[in-house]
Amino acid sequence: MKTEMKKVYLDNMATTPVLPDVRRAMLPFLTESFGNPSCLHEWGDVPRDAMEAARRQVADLIGGNPEEIIFTGSGTESNNMAIKGLAMAQQKKGKHVVVSAIEHFSVLNSAKTLEKWGFEYTTVPVDKNGVVNPEDVRKAIRSDTILVSIMQANGEIGTIEPIKEIAKITKEKDILFHTDAVAATGNIPVNVKDLGVDALSLAANMFYGPKGVGALWLKKGTRIMPLLDGGIQEGGRRAGTENVAGIAGMGKAAELARVEMKVRMENLIKIRDYLIKELPLKVSHVIVTGHPQNRLPGHASFCVEFIEGESMLMLLNAKGVGVTSGSACTSRALQASHVLLALGLPHEIAQGSLLFGLGTDNTKEDIDYVLEVLPPIVERLRQMSPLYSKFLKQEKGE
Amino acid sequence: MKTEMKKVYLDNMATTPVLPDVRRAMLPFLTESFGNPSCLHEWGDVPRDAMEAARRQVADLIGGNPEEIIFTGSGTESNNMAIKGLAMAQQKKGKHVVVSAIEHFSVLNSAKTLEKWGFEYTTVPVDKNGVVNPEDVRKAIRSDTILVSIMQANGEIGTIEPIKEIAKITKEKDILFHTDAVAATGNIPVNVKDLGVDALSLAANMFYGPKGVGALWLKKGTRIMPLLDGGIQEGGRRAGTENVAGIAGMGKAAELARVEMKVRMENLIKIRDYLIKELPLKVSHVIVTGHPQNRLPGHASFCVEFIEGESMLMLLNAKGVGVTSGSACTSRALQASHVLLALGLPHEIAQGSLLFGLGTDNTKEDIDYVLEVLPPIVERLRQMSPLYSKFLKQEKGE
Amino acid sequence: MPIYSEKVMDHFTNPRNVGEIENADGIGEVGNPVCGDMMTFYIKVKNNRLEDVKYKTFGCGAAIAVSSMVSELAKGKTLEEAMKITPESVVNELDGLPTVKHHCSNLGAQALHAAIENYKEKQKAGGQKNG
Amino acid sequence: MPIYSEKVMDHFTNPRNVGEIENADGIGEVGNPVCGDMMTFYIKVKNNRLEDVKYKTFGCGAAIAVSSMVSELAKGKTLEEAMKITPESVVNELDGLPTVKHHCSNLGAQALHAAIENYKEKQKAGGQKNG
Numbered sequence A, B: 001m002k003t004e005m006k007k008v009y010l011d012n013m014a015t016t017p018v019l020p021d022v023r024r025a026m027l028p029f030l031t032e033s034f035g036n037p038s039c040l041h042e043w044g045d046v047p048r049d050a051m052e053a054a055r056r057q058v059a060d061l062i063g064g065n066p067e068e069i070i071f072t073g074s075g076t077e078s079n080n081m082a083i084k085g086l087a088m089a090q091q092k093k094g095k096h097v098v099v100s101a102i103e104h105f106s107v108l109n110s111a112k113t114l115e116k117w118g119f120e121y122t123t124v125p126v127d128k129n130g131v132v133n134p135e136d137v138r139k140a141i142r143s144d145t146i147l148v149s150i151m152q153a154n155g156e157i158g159t160i161e162p163i164k165e166i167a168k169i170t171k172e173k174d175i176l177f178h179t180d181a182v183a184a185t186g187n188i189p190v191n192v193k194d195l196g197v198d199a200l201s202l203a204a205n206m207f208y209g210p211k212g213v214g215a216l217w218l219k220k221g222t223r224i225m226p227l228l229d230g231g232i233q234e235g236g237r238r239a240g241t242e243n244v245a246g247i248a249g250m251g252k253a254a255e256l257a258r259v260e261m262k263v264r265m266e267n268l269i270k271i272r273d274y275l276i277k278e279l280p281l282k283v284s285h286v287i288v289t290g291h292p293q294n295r296l297p298g299h300a301s302f303c304v305e306f307i308e309g310e311s312m313l314m315l316l317n318a319k320g321v322g323v324t325s326g327s328a329c330t331s332r333a334l335q336a337s338h339v340l341l342a343l344g345l346p347h348e349i350a351q352g353s354l355l356f357g358l359g360t361d362n363t364k365e366d367i368d369y370v371l372e373v374l375p376p377i378v379e380r381l382r383q384m385s386p387l388y389s390k391f392l393k394q395e396k397g398e
Numbered sequence C, D: 001m002p003i004y005s006e007k008v009m010d011h012f013t014n015p016r017n018v019g020e021i022e023n024a025d026g027i028g029e030v031g032n033p034v035c036g037d038m039m040t041f042y043i044k045v046k047n048n049r050l051e052d053v054k055y056k057t058f059g060c061g062a063a064i065a066v067s068s069m070v071s072e073l074a075k076g077k078t079l080e081e082a083m084k085i086t087p088e089s090v091v092n093e094l095d096g097l098p099t100v101k102h103h104c105s106n107l108g109a110q111a112l113h114a115a116i117e118n119y120k121e122k123q124k125a126g127g128q129k130n131g
C-alpha cells in the first residue's frame, strides 16, 4: 500500500531537522575556517567573526544585546548554569529558590543539587491546564529567596506561562528571575525586555539549528558563577574551545526563526488546531493535555485512555509516523511524566500520553494521515487492554 | 614575492583541522539523520547507532570499554566533570585534592572552585623540563586525599608526564587518579589500562575531529556526580540532547588516529626534531621549553629572549604562519603562562614564548619556511627592544 | 537500530493468543498503571497441562511481546514445566530486551505463575469446578 | 576580522621613530616584563618643543603601535601640548584598540610624560645641560 511508505516526522519538540541554510552556515567551520576563535593569527579571524555574528543573530531573536549571550552546549547546560550559577553567586543574600512543578528535569534536578549544597527550594503548582498562577509564586517567595525559575513554555504540554506577570512580582521583591525558554524560543516571539526576566535559556535544536548548542541570555551586570571553569572564552563565564560550527548554525537558525516566525506560526497553528479538534472526534476517550489555546504553535498533546503511550508510538512508527510520549515506559527512568501528574491526571491516564511536535515541514495531509492511522492502532491496543475490558464491563454495569 | 603568499598553519595545539573523512561522518546527522537518539521511533535509530559506534571508536583509541565513555562538550567540560564530580562523590572520604603546577586552567580553576566548596588542594611542582616527580605526588598525598589529577601531556610545553608511575602510588594509597589527556590523546598511544588511571579526559579537536566535543573515560564502577543535571543521556551522567554530528565526527577521528598513529608520529617527530635543532642555530638566545625528547610528537616550543611573543606571532602571521604564544600579552588575562613560570623561567623570558603545534599536513618545507622568515622578525623586534639594548650594553661591559 | 529485536517486534506487532478465556481455570493479574504495565493471564488446564493460555496487557512494546512469548512458551506445557518459565528464558527467547525493559519479562512470568497459583488454590478450595 | 584595526597594524608593522636618542634631553621608562610591556621614550627638546621623539618598546602589537603613534603625535608639539596627549586620544588616533589592550595606551602616554618630567627635572637640577 502506498500510504504505508509515508514518513511523517511529528517530534519537533524532541529535536527539529537542521535547515539547509543552517547547515550551509556551518560547513565553512568544518572545512577551511576550522581555526580556534581565540587565536590571534588569521586562522582565528573568520571563526571569531562568525561567533560574533551569531551572537548578534541570537540576541536579535530575543531582543537582547550580543554581549549578554553566553553560548553553551545545550538547553540543559544553559539551565544548569542559570540555576546553579545564579544561586551560587547570590548565596550571601539567601539560599532559597522557587521553581514550578512542571519544569524540565534540567531545572528540577539542578534545584535538587542546590539542595545538596545547602539551599532549599519550593515547587509552585500548576492548574489543570499547566498554568502557573503568579500569586502562587508570590506566596512561595520568602525573605531568603534569591532566584525564581519558571519556564516560558512547557515542551510536554505546550502551555505558555505568564512570565511577564511573574516578572513583575520578582522585580517588586528584587529577586532574580530565570526562564527556561528552550521550548519557546524560535517558536513564539520571545523578548527579554518585554518579559522582564534576568536570564533566559534557549537551544538551537528547538528551532531548526544543530544539536549540541544552546545559549544563556544573561542581563548585563548580573553576576553568575561559571559552571565550566577554565579559559576565558565567553568572557570567562563558559570556558572551553567553542563549537564554532554549531554556534554559526545557531546564529543562522535564529535569524531564520526571527524572519519567518509569523508565517511559521500561522501555518502551524492552523494544522495544530485541526489536529486538536479532529483527534478527539476520531478516537473516543481522549484528553487534550495543556492549555487548549495558549500553547506552542506546533504543539498538540493528548492522553488516550486505557492504553499505554510507547506501544502507540511504536505502532505509529510502523506506519511511518514519529511521535513521542510521556508515559513511564517511554522514559528510561520508568516514571510517568511529572508534568502530566502535576496537571492532576491519574497514572493510568498519564500512561496514555501522546505528544505531537509539528514542524515547518508538516502539512494538513500529514495530520490527515495521522487521523487515518491512529484510530485502528488505538482500537487494537484497547482490544488487548485489561483496563479497557474493565471499563467496558463497568459501562455495561457489570 | 611568491613565498609571501605561503600559508603555514602551525597551531595544532589550539585546534586541528577537521579531516575530510571526519566531516563526511558528521554530515548525515546535519541532514536526513537529524533525529534525537533518545527517541523510540525510527528517526532515533540511526543517531543512536552512530553514538554507540562512536563510543566504541573512542573506547578503542584509549583501550577502554564503550560503556566507560561519557561524551561531553569539550576537554574543559571533561576536566570540570572529573575534578568536581569525582571530588563531590568522594567527599565523605576526605576533602583534599592534588594537582600539578602546570595543569590546564580547566583543572586548576576547578580545583579552585572545590576550594570554595570547602575542599583543599595541593599543587605539585615540576622540574625545569616540566616533569612531575612521582615522589612529590606521594609527598603531597594526605590521609584525606581523595583525588589526584596530573595531566598526561602539557599543551604548552609538550612534556609527557610519568602517569604510570604516579598511578602506582595512587593505587597503593587507594586514591582516585584522573589524567587530563586532552593534549595527548590521538597524538601518542594512550591506554587507560596501561596507565592505570581511573578517569581520563580527551577532546576531538586535538586529533582532527570537530570542536565542541570531548569525552571523559571513567573506569567502570567509579562514582561521579554529574556536572549537568537533567535527563538520562549518557547513563544519567551527562544530561542534555547529544551533539550527534560532533560525536560521530569524534568517533571517526578516533578511529583514524588509532589506525594512522604510528605513521603520523614518525613524520611529526622528524620535522619537530628538525625545528627544535635548527631554530636555535638560526636565532641566538633561544631556549627550548619542555622536555627535549619526551614530548608530544608535533610539539616544539621556545622562548626567544628580549622580545615578546604576541608581536612575533603577529609578524609571523603577516608572513602567513599561524603560531601561538604563552606571553602575558597573548593571554586575555594578561598574565604570563603559569606553565612557563613553573619551569622556573623569569617573566621576561616567558614573555618571549613561541609555540609550534605541528600537524599531519605539515612538511619539512613548512619548517624551512619558518626558519627563513623568523630570524629577520626576531632581529627587527630586538632592534626595537629596550631589553635587548640593555643586554648589548652589558655584553660590551658598559 | 531499533531498540527492540526483530523477534520482539514480531511478537509486539502480531501478538499471539491475545484475549480472555471465559470461565478460565486460573487468572493471574500483575502490575499497575503507576509502574506502567499491567498483565492479566487466563489459563485453561486439562490433565495438568495448559490447554490454553490467553492474556490482556496494558503496557509498552516489551510488555506486549513478553506476554505473547510467555503465552506461546506456556501453551501445552505441564503446570510444573510452566512454573519453570523464568524471566531470563523469556528474554532469551525474544533475542534480548533493553536493560530498562527487563522488568517487563518479570511481569510476564509472574502473571503466568499467578494464574497457575490461582488455579491451584481454586483446586484446593473447591475441587475441579471448571475442570 | 583581525583583533587590531588597520591603523594599528600599519603602526605595528611600520613603526615610526623607533630608536634611541644619544644624549637625550629626557628619558622616560615605564612598564616591566611581568605585565608584558616595557617602553623607553627619548626626547630632544628645542625651544620648549619636542624636536625629536624616539623610543624602544618590548611588548605586543598594541604596545608597539601605541609607541609609534605617541611618538608621531608628540613630535613638534610644545611640552605643554605633549602633556595633554591622553591614552584616549592615542586609542582614538589608532581607530580603537581591543579592551584588554587599553593599558598599552596608558603606558605610551605615561612613558612620554615621564620623559618630559625627566627633562624638566634635569632642567631644574642643572640648567640646560644638553640644551
Ligand SMILES: Cc1ncc(COP(=O)(O)O)c(C=O)c1O
Pocket: A013, A014, A074, A075, A076, A077, A079, A104, A106, A151, A153, A154, A155, A156, A180, A181, A182, A183, A203, A205, B231, B239, B240, B241
Ligand atoms: C523546556 C525545556 N527545557 C530544557 C530542555 C532541555 O534541552 P536539551 O535536551 O536540548 O538540553 C528541553 C528539551 O526538550 C525543554 O523542552
Ligand SMILES: Cc1ncc(COP(=O)(O)O)c(C=O)c1O
Pocket: A231, A239, A240, A241, B013, B014, B074, B075, B076, B077, B079, B104, B106, B151, B153, B154, B155, B156, B180, B181, B182, B183, B203, B205
Ligand atoms: C592539556 C589540556 N587540557 C585541557 C584543554 C582544554 O580543552 P578545550 O579548550 O578544548 O576545552 C586543553 C586545550 O588546549 C589542553 O591542552
